Amino acid sequence: MGKNEFAKRILCIGAGYVGGPTMAVIAAKCPQYKITVVDINAARINAWNSDSLPIYEPGLLDVVKQARGRNLFFSTDVDAAIMEAEIIFVSVNTPTKSFGEGAGKAADLQYWELTARNIVRVSQSDKIIIEKSTLPVRTAEAMSRILNANEKGIKFEVLSNPEFLAEGTAIEDLNSPDRVLIGSQLTPEGIKARDAVVEIYANWVPKDRIVTSNVWSAELSKLVANAFLAQRISSINTISALCEKTEANVTEVSRTIGMDTRIGSRFLMSSVGFGGSCFKKDILNLVYICQSYGLTEVADYWESVVAMNEYQKHRFVKTMLTAMFNTVAGKRIALLGFAFKADTGDTRESPAIDVARQLLDEHARVVISDPKALDNAKIDLADYVDRLEFVEDPYEAAKGAHAIAIMTEWKDYKGLDYKKIYAGMERPSFIFDGRNILDHQALFKIGFNVFPLGQPPLKYY
Ligand code: NAD
Numbered sequence: 001m002g003k004n005e006f007a008k009r010i011l012c013i014g015a016g017y018v019g020g021p022t023m024a025v026i027a028a029k030c031p032q033y034k035i036t037v038v039d040i041n042a043a044r045i046n047a048w049n050s051d052s053l054p055i056y057e058p059g060l061l062d063v064v065k066q067a068r069g070r071n072l073f074f075s076t077d078v079d080a081a082i083m084e085a086e087i088i089f090v091s092v093n094t095p096t097k098s099f100g101e102g103a104g105k106a107a108d109l110q111y112w113e114l115t116a117r118n119i120v121r122v123s124q125s126d127k128i129i130i131e132k133s134t135l136p137v138r139t140a141e142a143m144s145r146i147l148n149a150n151e152k153g154i155k156f157e158v159l160s161n162p163e164f165l166a167e168g169t170a171i172e173d174l175n176s177p178d179r180v181l182i183g184s185q186l187t188p189e190g191i192k193a194r195d196a197v198v199e200i201y202a203n204w205v206p207k208d209r210i211v212t213s214n215v216w217s218a219e220l221s222k223l224v225a226n227a228f229l230a231q232r233i234s235s236i237n238t239i240s241a242l243c244e245k246t247e248a249n250v251t252e253v254s255r256t257i258g259m260d261t262r263i264g265s266r267f268l269m270s271s272v273g274f275g276g277s278c279f280k281k282d283i284l285n286l287v288y289i290c291q292s293y294g295l296t297e298v299a300d301y302w303e304s305v306v307a308m309n310e311y312q313k314h315r316f317v318k319t320m321l322t323a324m325f326n327t328v329a330g331k332r333i334a335l336l337g338f339a340f341k342a343d344t345g346d347t348r349e350s351p352a353i354d355v356a357r358q359l360l361d362e363h364a365r366v367v368i369s370d371p372k373a374l375d376n377a378k379i380d381l382a383d384y385v386d387r388l389e390f391v392e393d394p395y396e397a398a399k400g401a402h403a404i405a406i407m408t409e410w411k412d413y414k415g416l417d418y419k420k421i422y423a424g425m426e427r428p429s430f431i432f433d434g435r436n437i438l439d440h441q442a443l444f445k446i447g448f449n450v451f452p453l454g455q456p457p458l459k460y461y
Pocket residue numbers: 013014015016017018019038039040041044078091092093094111114115132133134135163164165166167277278
């Protein structure tokens with residue numbers, strides 16, 4: 001099919017965890033559109049053009065293979081792709097700022113602004129620009145100013161279409177999203193642009209799941225969705241601490257409150273802490289925005305969600321230390337799982353990073369095991385690499401260990417032969433279940449001292 005035979009030419013700038021899967025699904029669902037994904041990172045683009053994709057996501061390779069070379073193209077030629085596209089999704093990274101005003105909280109918009117300036121420089125025709133990245137509320141205003149300050153008479157309409165996919169389930173989430181949100185200016189041009197984007201999603205998403213709003217509500221809704229999800233985890237994690245003092249069981253409490261349809265059952269799993277590239281970043285961004293509007297109490301409220309998450313990670317290590325007679329120095333400890341959640345190789349903000357570092361600071365001999373995340377783990381812990389072992393096989397990792405700690409809820413960890421593992425461990429043998437996924441009674445019967453989260457420990461001393 002030649003260039004002009006496509007009904008729309010769509011570009012995505014940023015071939016990361018969001019840009020890659022999202023565009024692959026649009027391309028698979030809409031063979032009538034030409035979809036190009038560009039990135040400045042050539043290694044990433046090469047990987048997207050190969051069979052070892054740059055990210056691990058169940059089902060992704062099949063979707064990519066369905067469309068790649070037909071109507072899905074990965075390229076580093078950013079300028080050529082901008083020139084030909086009518087619709088541009090911008091999905092570059094928006095990390096927390098590490099310098100200057102707002103350091104540690106505000107979003108670092110440098111990649112964002114560079115992209116906008118590049119679009120203006122190269123464009124020769126009107127375009128719809130879509131914020132796919134997660135951004136502070138009112139970024140579209142700045143974006144629109146930069147884009148429309150051009151002297152070529154080109155008009156850019158800026159929309160917000162934040163992404164709600166979760167890693168590990170990205171393809172499912174994109175195939176059948178709870179909702180797609182498209183925010184626009186409520187001017188005739190804004191609404192025309194919005195309708196053009198609604199048309200893309202309407203190829204497979206039911207109309208009643210495509211929500212439109214003003215552009216500021218769309219930007220803010222993304223931050224708020226992540227803040228609410230993270231807040232539920234921090235809330236249940238506070239209760240896990242109370243359960244450990246009172247012999248209540250956090251799993252029973254979660255189940256019971258979750259049966260109230262007003263509360264709902266999801267995102268109530270107590271854990272060693274939430275991780276991932278976005279929850280902490282987006283909440284701190286929300287906190288910074290509130291602070292900059294003088295809403296101190298509102299900012300403090302949301303900041304406590306992050307503070308509670310730090311507390312939970314620290315509390316987990318403290319439980320390990322106390323249980324193991326107040327010292328782990330020289331003891332081999334196997335961390336099973338390093339990804340921030342199951343079914344991904346992503347380790348960004350994984351609670352396992354903090355747990356590993358705290359244990360290393362206590363002079364433990366830490367062994368890291370994970371089916372998909374060992375390469376990233378080596379980068380995350382590069383400064384400690386001489387004092388660590390990385391072992392993919394959990395049985396090998398646990399050999400000679402005093403303790404095992406479950407860091408990621410990989411399904412495989414439920415089905416391990418714990419009798420065999422126990423046989424190879426030091427005595428007394430400890431297991432700390434940071435995800436509450438194991439059969440604690442069965443482990444206790446084998447001989448382990450078992451420390452679940454938010455439940456009384458099962459121990460022989
Ligand atoms: P990522 O770091 O995986 O990917 C971003 C990509 O953008 C990188 O490959 C980078 O090289 C590229 N890039 C940066 N500047 C560029 C430029 N000027 N031109 C071309 N490419 C450029 O990030 P991600 O996880 O895909 O997240 C992207 C955005 O989506 C963030 O704002 C994030 O908050 C949001 N988000 C992420 C998720 C998720 O699950 N990871 C989910 C929803 C929303």
